[in-house]
Amino acid sequence: xxxxxxxxxxxxxxxxxWLTDRNYRILRFWNNDVSSNLAGVLETIVTALxxxxxxxxx
Numbered sequence: 001x002x003x004x005x006x007x008x009x010x011x012x013x014x015x016x017x018w019l020t021d022r023n024y025r026i027l028r029f030w031n032n033d034v035s036s037n038l039a040g041v042l043e044t045i046v047t048a049l050x051x052x053x054x055x056x057x058x
Contacts, residue, residue, distance in 0.1 A: 025048065025052060027044065027045060027048055029041050029044075
């Protein structure tokens, strides 16, 4: 979950690169989306999990 302070965060970009270099996928949701549209957020997560099977080394 991200608040507005994360919109252009250099720290987040560095962390995201570190994670993606290690084959992690990042999904970002605004705080407001989680609060007001939890079903939609969960659907997005389920869809992402179905589209990308787990890495065989994990």
